[in-house]
Amino acid sequence: MSTDVPVLPLIESDELQAIRGSIREIADRFGPHYMRECYERDEPPNAMWEALSEGGFVGINVPEQWDGGGLGMLGLITVAEELAANGSTLLLLVVSSAINGSILAKHGTTEQKETWLRGVATGTKRLAFAITEPDAGTNSHNLRTTIKPNGNGKYVINGQKTFISGVEQSDAILVVTRAVLDDGNLGLPSLALVDTDAPGLKRDKIPMPYLGPDHQWTLFLDDVEVDEDRLIGGFNGGLGPIFDGLNPERIIGAALAIGGGRLALEKASAYARERTVWKTPIGAHQGIAHPLAKAKIDLDLAWLMTQKAAVLNDAGAKAGEASNMAKYAAAEAAIEAVERAIQTHGGNGITLEYGLSDLWWGVRLTRTAPVSAEMILNFVAEHSLGLPKSY
Template sequence: MATTAPDKRAQAARAALDLVPTDEEAMLRETVAGICRDFGPEYMQRLAEADESPTELWDELASRGYMGVNIPAEYDGGGLGMASLAAVGEEIAAAGTSLLLIVVSPAIVGSILSRHGTEAQKDRWLRGIGAGTTKIAFAITEPDAGSNSHNISTALKRTGDRFVLNGQKTYISGVEEADAVLVVARTRLEDGSLGLPSLAIVDVDTPGFTRDVIPMPYIGPDKQWTLFFDDVEIEEERLIGGENGGLGPVFDGLNPERIMGASIACGAGRLALDRAAEYAR
């Protein structure tokens, strides 16, 4: 049956992006902004000078359920999806208190675990991300590879019922605050070549895992790191998506990262406009 003009208009209306926040979103934004204003940019400046992390701000937001607001409710999150996490990230940035790890732990790793983790993996890691009590960094970038998985050289080789991880990552965010890192590697095949990507969760205190901080030309408490993996042993239950199953999950994490990058940029832009307007007055 042909679609009538009124039907088409109704479909277009449903498909349109509603830019008017709901009462729930407005309340979420107001509450997050209020918490962050209580800390303020001076708090972040003080931490940067003392070489400390913004743990108190993270914990305060997590205690209200905001750091895992996108995670399904059955795994101790808010169950409100990426739109709400983007709103949280924007308000944090607009208050001058940006938390880089919100882009990584709940957005990237949380999204990957929600879609591709086993029930045991979700119980082990996703619940803590949902509650904001577990922080997991994400490591894909290498000296010669960005998000192009074909250029990744970090290798994961099976040895019996375990795997051995070797390689290097660079410009990895927030490792100083993380409990673990979700590492993108490629399977080392029998002929020595590298195959498809796999994702492995590596605890930060695992033997063979070391890191060096990268000096950065900005003032803030967040850090960037170079990571080294030297014969790091990985149990199979730490592979998200299974052996060779990392390609799809990677993009299910990188897309939320882009959403969060945009929302934080919007928040920073609002802060800049507010300061410029205040100065002009």
């Protein structure tokens, strides 16, 4: 842990402002309908990913030693929020850059960093992350996907995962398993990198209403073999690495939600300035203006907590409370911003033309994933307020 006192700058640095400008230029290059076009062609947004990679943005959080930008989660959430605010939410920034990048940087061996982290930093390797199971969502202690040595120098994985993002775009998946100990009991988690084309790995696409190019998958692992050098943290040693990936997941999820809320407010404000009813722009009516103003306040407050969580995480300080609070606040603020934007547009808010229904599905997800609002409230009640555990 760093001995330096974490500092949250209230004025964004020139470097981060320049990054925002570059992200806007990339988003403008592809246009507001790029993500929808990828969805309609059933293609991943590879061209945008490559443009971001060439600019050094997908690995901006990775240490410079491994070809990253060295700006930590504060840099990555700046990229993610600005992308989302310009209509381009990339889930691989969550799973490959934030989760896998953080885990590998802290817990990967030198060989694993050479093989995988450099690729994550440059965008030439993409990694998915698989923890959720049909019977183990919030209750991750109930994970039943197993890993055990086969006696021939390899490890065998069996189990099922669900709601796994970006598998179709990835080179490998970091799978969370449970170690089968010598006595047959299940031990601690183990993390294993599994190639997406590994024998014994099958996947089914989950139909989703969100009209975006990133798919969700159910994975079936049937006697999938991995070498020991694919284990992050070693056999029965993945508990620490998991937790070092979960806070970054919450932080970047908050940033993406806030970006979506910003975009909704921009659309709503522009519409309210132009749409005239009874000879008056509807934005002049407090019934329209006040809810939008409140949504702006709530988004800015959530962004402040998201920045705090990123700074604490980057400093190696305790970031669990701030990360959970940021994710909760961002989800609620973004959902309300999109709701108010839809209401401001009236019937137009429901049409595909105005793009607000797409935003609604994206921000609504953040109330549920990667951890539900209810579980965050449980966390705060227990750990922040010292109340009895309720589950």
